[in-house]
Amino acid sequence: MALRALPALASAGALILTLSGCAGGSGSDAVVIDGRRVSVTEVERTADAVAKTVRGDSATLRDQQLVVAALVAQALADSAAEKAGQPITPADRDAALASISGGTQIADVPDARPYAVAVGDIVYAQKALGAEAIAAQQVNTSIRVNPRYGSWDTQQMSLVSGTGSLSVPVTVR
Structure with missing residues (x-):
């Protein structure tokens, strides 16, 4: 993928950080969202595939945080879409990804696909429903994130880098 796609993907990453966040989790789980577990290994694999596709190098902790976010x-966006009676279809997602420079290239890399699917859902839901509808879903969503990725600020609806201590679990409900 051309380096010119990087600014568009960075913009999508900024949107993701604005709409998502963290709370405490176990050492092997990167995130648990309404009981759906995503392992640290899955996050590392996805972040590495995205970083190699976008920049040609290995993932950093910041890349892993973007995947978690x-x-x-995505869970918040999907919930908002369901609540509005407008579930996100693969065609909706693909159209949203096509609107982002480099979106379809990331979707074509199997290990990076979870990130592309998440970004596609988020971009579609934000355009169709608005950021406020997505943000409102945090009230009904159980989010537990491994502290190595940071913490969730409910006031700002953003991911905040933390100490990475596993001894300070917090659950956002």
């Missing part, structure tokens, strides 16, 4: 924001 995307998964949380």
Whole structure:
């Protein structure tokens, strides 16, 4: 993928960080969203595939945080769409990804696909429903995130980097 796609993907990443967040989790789980567990290994694999596709190098902790944030924001976006009676279809997602420079290239990389699917859902839901509808879903969503990825600020609806201590679990409900 051309480096010109990086700004668009960074913008999508900023949106994700604005719409998602963290709370405490176990050492092997990167995130648990309404009981759906995503392992640290899955997050590392996805982040590495995205970083290699976008920049040609290995993932950093920040890349892993973007993946975790995307998964949380995707859950919120999907909930908002369901609540509005407008479930996100694969065609909706594909159209949203096509509107982002580099979106379809990431979707074509199997290990990066979870991130692309999340970004597609988020972009579609934000355009169709608005950011407020997505943000409102945090009230009804159980989110537990491994502290190595940061913490969730409910006032700002954003991911905040933390100490990475596993001894300070917090659950956002």
